[in-house]
Amino acid sequence: MPETSKARPGGADTAKRALRVLDVVGRSEQPLMLEEVVRQTGFGRSMTYRLLRALQEEEFLEHAPGGGYSVGGRLYSLAAAVLPSFDTDNAYLPLLQTIAAESGETCTLHRRVGASVVLVLGAESTLHPLRRVWTPGELTPVVRGSAGTALLANLGQDELTAVLDTLPAEATSGVRERAAEARKLGYVLSFGANHPGVHGVATPVPGADLAVSVSGPGHRWTQERMTAFAPHLIELVHTFSRPAPRG
Structure with a gap:
């Protein structure tokens, strides 16, 4: 039957x-x-x-x-096969620490994996007792939050279409426009997108499926402060990412 x-x-x-x-x-x-x-x-x-x-x-x-x-051992084996690509992320720690110290807020590194964003590394400023605490391995949708939009801004149109096609249509409304705006400005802001009360500003890492984000409590890390800090964030990330000249 x-x-x-x-x-x-x-x-x-x-x-x-x-x-x-x-x-x-x-x-x-x-x-x-x-x-x-x-x-x-x-x-x-x-x-x-x-x-x-x-x-x-x-x-x-x-x-x-x-x-x-x-x-168990098989999960460790699987992780070992994946980790080499993530291990290079540790090289960004000095950059994150510098940004955290200069912004006074938490700075995190995010990697795109398909239609998701993985928080892979972070540095917290000790300037304020109340701060955004980063969680390694935190997984969020690529269409939500400043880091996700920054990662999408780093993609070519064909790649962007391929990612968005894997998601429900209702989840992708306005995403192309936000990614285009982030590509134009070099940064993107978000307000409580993944964590209520937490604001963030993010910029893509040139030539990589990575984005750097600075986030903190919304009452302190305001739109004005984030917008003012954004050019310096872009400068720090681009300077760090640029290959050293050959002697």
């Missing part, structure tokens, strides 16, 4: 749940017991146990000696 249900295939749902479990365990600083994974995912106990066992059998997770689940 032909299938009439419009529900998504069970396999797709199972894969999503498994990835959610993997994400929860992978982000924990210590092994997680079954009950804690259930609490954080909201999945049923028996389902969570089956997913943990499957991930353990495939070596993405392992059962820790003292109990609980932690990252």
Whole structure:
């Protein structure tokens, strides 16, 4: 009998749940017991146990000696295959520290991966007790926030179209115009786009799928301050990115 249900295939749902479990365990600083994974995912106990066992059998997770689940060898192997391209990002730390010191706000480096933005590196100013705290690995949509728009501004029209075509039409409304404006100005501002109350200014890194952003509490890091700092931000990033002349 032909299938009439419009529900998504069970396999797709199972894969999503498994990835959610993997994400929860992978982000924990210590092994997680079954009950804690259930609490954080909201999945049923028996389902969570089956997913943990499957991930353990495939070596993405392992059962820790003292109990609980932690990252397994296969996940480390996968990360090792990806990390070389990210390892070069560490070279930007002095730049981020300089910008954080001069702006008095948190400076972060973002990399585009498909239609997402990954926060890969950051430096916080110690000038203010209240500041934007950066989280390594934070994932946000490329169509939201100053860093995402700056990254899109760095793309050619064909690349930009290819990225936007992977997203729902409603998510891309006005994105081309914002990217064009960012390309023209060299920077882009955002106001609470990813974090309520946090404003940001970002500029693309020339010749790379990277963007540098400076963000802070909106009551202090105002539109006026961000706009005034933007030319210096662009200058610092471009000077740092420019290859050293050969002797």
